[in-house]
Amino acid sequence: xxxxxxxxxxxxxxxxxxxxxxxxxxxxxxxxxxxxxxxxxxxxxxxxxxxxxxxxxxxxxxxxxxxxxxxxxxxxxxxxxxxxxxxxxxxxxxxxxxxxxxxxxxxxxxxxxxxxxxxxxxxxxxxxxxxxxxxxxxxxxxxxxxxxxxxxxxxxxx
Amino acid sequence: xxxxxxxxxxxxxxxxxxxxxxxxxxxxxxxxxxxxxxxxxxxxxxxxxxxxxxxxxxxxxxxxxxxxxxxxxxxxxxxxxxxxxxxxxxxxxxxxxxxxxxxxxxxxxxxxxxxxxxxxxxxxxxxxxxxxxxxxxxxxxxxxxxxxxxxxxxxxxx
Amino acid sequence: xxxxxxxxxxxxxxxxxxxxxxxxxxxxxxxxxxxxxxxxxxxxxxxxxxxxxxxxxxxxxxxxxxxxxxxxxxxxxxxxxxxxxxxxxxxxxxxxxxxxxxxxxxxxxxxxxxxxxxxxxxxxxxxxxxxxxxxxxxxxxxxxxxxxxxxxxxxxxx
Amino acid sequence: xxxxxxxxxxxxxxxxxxxxxxxxxxxxxxxxxxxxxxxxxxxxxxxxxxxxxxxxxxxxxxxxxxxxxxxxxxxxxxxxxxxxxxxxxxxxxxxxxxxxxxxxxxxxxxxxxxxxxxxxxxxxxxxxxxxxxxxxxxxxxxxxxxxxxxxxxxxxxx
Numbered sequence: 001x002x003x004x005x006x007x008x009x010x011x012x013x014x015x016x017x018x019x020x021x022x023x024x025x026x027x028x029x030x031x032x033x034x035x036x037x038x039x040x041x042x043x044x045x046x047x048x049x050x051x052x053x054x055x056x057x058x059x060x061x062x063x064x065x066x067x068x069x070x071x072x073x074x075x076x077x078x079x080x081x082x083x084x085x086x087x088x089x090x091x092x093x094x095x096x097x098x099x100x101x102x103x104x105x106x107x108x109x110x111x112x113x114x115x116x117x118x119x120x121x122x123x124x125x126x127x128x129x130x131x132x133x134x135x136x137x138x139x140x141x142x143x144x145x146x147x148x149x150x151x152x153x154x155x156x157x158x
Numbered sequence: 159x160x161x162x163x164x165x166x167x168x169x170x171x172x173x174x175x176x177x178x179x180x181x182x183x184x185x186x187x188x189x190x191x192x193x194x195x196x197x198x199x200x201x202x203x204x205x206x207x208x209x210x211x212x213x214x215x216x217x218x219x220x221x222x223x224x225x226x227x228x229x230x231x232x233x234x235x236x237x238x239x240x241x242x243x244x245x246x247x248x249x250x251x252x253x254x255x256x257x258x259x260x261x262x263x264x265x266x267x268x269x270x271x272x273x274x275x276x277x278x279x280x281x282x283x284x285x286x287x288x289x290x291x292x293x294x295x296x297x298x299x300x301x302x303x304x305x306x307x308x309x310x311x312x313x314x315x316x
Numbered sequence: 317x318x319x320x321x322x323x324x325x326x327x328x329x330x331x332x333x334x335x336x337x338x339x340x341x342x343x344x345x346x347x348x349x350x351x352x353x354x355x356x357x358x359x360x361x362x363x364x365x366x367x368x369x370x371x372x373x374x375x376x377x378x379x380x381x382x383x384x385x386x387x388x389x390x391x392x393x394x395x396x397x398x399x400x401x402x403x404x405x406x407x408x409x410x411x412x413x414x415x416x417x418x419x420x421x422x423x424x425x426x427x428x429x430x431x432x433x434x435x436x437x438x439x440x441x442x443x444x445x446x447x448x449x450x451x452x453x454x455x456x457x458x459x460x461x462x463x464x465x466x467x468x469x470x471x472x473x474x
Numbered sequence: 475x476x477x478x479x480x481x482x483x484x485x486x487x488x489x490x491x492x493x494x495x496x497x498x499x500x501x502x503x504x505x506x507x508x509x510x511x512x513x514x515x516x517x518x519x520x521x522x523x524x525x526x527x528x529x530x531x532x533x534x535x536x537x538x539x540x541x542x543x544x545x546x547x548x549x550x551x552x553x554x555x556x557x558x559x560x561x562x563x564x565x566x567x568x569x570x571x572x573x574x575x576x577x578x579x580x581x582x583x584x585x586x587x588x589x590x591x592x593x594x595x596x597x598x599x600x601x602x603x604x605x606x607x608x609x610x611x612x613x614x615x616x617x618x619x620x621x622x623x624x625x626x627x628x629x630x631x632x
Contacts, residue, residue, distance in 0.1 A: 082322075
C-alpha cells in the first residue's frame with residue numbers, strides 16, 4: 001500500500017491479442033488512470049498492454065512496463081520505464097505484487113494467471129469482460145467507473 | 159519432452175489445504191507415477207504436494223519439490239530433492255515448465271495459476287476435481303487412469 | 317538501449333550497510349543523475365540505495381526501486397515506484413537488465429553479483445571504490461564525472 | 475541443510491567455455507560426488523556443467539540441471555532431471571540456494587555471480603582455480619580432496 005505522498009500504482013492486465021472491442025476499453029482505462037494522477041503498471045507489450053499505456057500517455061500519465069524478455073526495445077512506444085525482468089511469464093507475478101490494485105481486461109490465459117495470483121495474495125481485483133472464477137472479482141463495464149472504484153478501494157485499504 | 163533414456167517427469171499441482179478427499183487421490187496419483195517409473199515434480203510443501211510425494215516414495219519413486227522459500231527444510235518429508243527457488247509463487251511456473259505433463263488436483267488459486275500457465279504454454283494438462291476453465295483440460299476421476307493417460311500423452315507428443 | 321524520447325535509465329548498485337564515506341558519494345551520484353534528466357533504478361532498500369535515491373529526489377528526479385521482498389513498504393522513503401519482485405536476491409539481475417548503464421559503489425557481495433551479471437551481459441559499468449575484478453569496469457572517484465561518463469557511454473552505444 | 479536420510483546436494487558452478495584443463499577437473503569432481511553418494515546440481519548446459527555431470531553419471535550419480543531457458547532439450551546428455559527455470563541468469567541463484575555446499579571451478583562471470591551469492595548467503599564454498607574475492611573461499615587443486623572437504627563441511631554444519 002502506498003505511503004502518504006507516494007502515487008497509487010494501478011496494474012492493468014490483459015492479453016497481447018485481445019478481442020477488438022477491448023482496445024478502446026483499455027485505452028480509456030489508461031486515460032482515467034492518468035487523469036486520476038495514478039501510475040500505470042502493465043506487461044509492456046502489445047494489445048491491451050499497449051492500448052492502456054497509450055491512453056495513459058495521451059493524458060500525461062507515467063507508465064511502467066514489466067517485460068518478460070531481455071531487451072527493453074520490446075516495450076511498446078507508450079512505456080516510460082521498461083523493467084527488463086528476463087524471467088518470462090514469471091514476470092506476471094511481479095506485476096501483481098507491484099500493483100496497489102489490479103484491473104483485468106479480457107480473457108487471456110496470461111491474464112488468468114495474474115487473476116489467480118491476485119486472488120491468492122488477496123490483492124483487490126476489478127474485472128472488465130474477464131474470467132469469472134471468483135466472487136472476489138468486482139465487475140465493471142464502464143472504464144471510468146472501474147478506475148474510480150479501484151482508487152476508492154486502495155484508499156480504503158491503505 | 160524427454161530424450162530417449164531420460165525419465166518422464168510428471169508435475170502434480172494442488173493446494174496445501176485441499177478438501178479432505180483429495181489427500182487420498184493425490185497419494186494414489188503419486189503411487190501410480192512411481193509404479194510407472196516416472197519422476198514426480200511438485201511444489202514440495204503440504205497438502206496435495208505432501209500426499210502425492212508420500213504415495214510416490216512409498217513405491218520407490220523419485221520426488222522433486224520446487225520450493226517457494228529460501229530454506230530446504232520447508233520441504234515435506236517425502237521430497238528427495240528440494241529445489242530452493244527463493245522466488246515465492248513465481249516458482250509455480252518453474253513447476254509447469256519442468257514437467258512433461260501436468261496433473262492438477264483440486265481448486266486452489268495457486269493451482270489455477272499453474273493451470274493458466276500450462277494452457278498458455280500449450281503444456282498437456284490432466285485435471286482431477288479441478289478448475290473448469292478450458293476444454294483443453296482432460297478430466298479424470300480415477301488416479302490410475304489419469305496417470306496412464308498422462309504417460310500416453312507424453313509418449314505421443316515426444 | 318532507450319529509444320528517442322525515452323529517458324536514460326541509470327542503475328546504481330551498492331550495499332545496505334556501506335562504509336560511511338560512501339553515503340555522501342551515493343547521494344551526489346543521485347543528484348547528478350536527476351540533474352541530467354535521467355531515471356534512477358536501484359534496489360530500493362537502505363544504505364547506498366537510500367542515499368542515491370535521496371540525492372535524486374532532492375533534485376526532482378524519478379526513482380525506481382526493485383525490491384527483493386513482497387511488500388512495497390520496505391522501500392526507502394525516496395523511492396517513487398517500488399517494484400515488488402518477491403524473488404529475493406534474484407532481483408539483482410532485474411536491476412542490471414533494466415539499466416542502460418550501471419554505477420557500482422562499494423564492495424558488498426550483492427554488488428559483486430550485480431557486477432558479475434553486468435560483465436556477463438556486456439552492460440557498460442562504472443565503478444566507484446568497488447570490486448576490481450575486470451578491466452571493463454571504468455573507475456572514477458568523482459560522482460559528477462562518473463555520471464557524466466555514464467551518460468556519454470549510453471549515448472555512444474544507443 | 476539435509477535432514478537425516480536426504481542425500482547431500484553438491485552444487486558445482488563453472489563456465490560453459492572454460493579453459494581446457496578444467497574439463498578433466500570437473501569430470502573428476504563429478505565422479506567423486508557420485509562415489510560419495512551425493513546428488514549433483516549444476517547449470518545443466520555445456521563446459522564445466524557437462525563435464526561434471528558426465529563424471530557423475532559414469533559413476534551412477536544423480537544429476538540435476540537448473541536450466542536458464544524454456545526448453546529441457548537444452549540440457550546436456552548427462553542430466554537426469556532438467557529443471558526448466560525460464561528465468562535466464564537468475565537461475566544461478568537457484569543453484570546456490572538449492573546446494574548444501576558449492577564447488578566453483580574456473581573464472582567465468584556467471585561463476586563469479588554465483589560465488590557472490592554464496593558469500594552473501596553464507597553458503598560454504600570451495601574453489602578450484604576460481605576467483606579470489608574472499609578468504610571464505612576454501613581453495614583446492616585436487617578434485618578428490620575438494621569433494622571430501624565439501625562433504626565434511628556439510629556434515630559439520632547440519
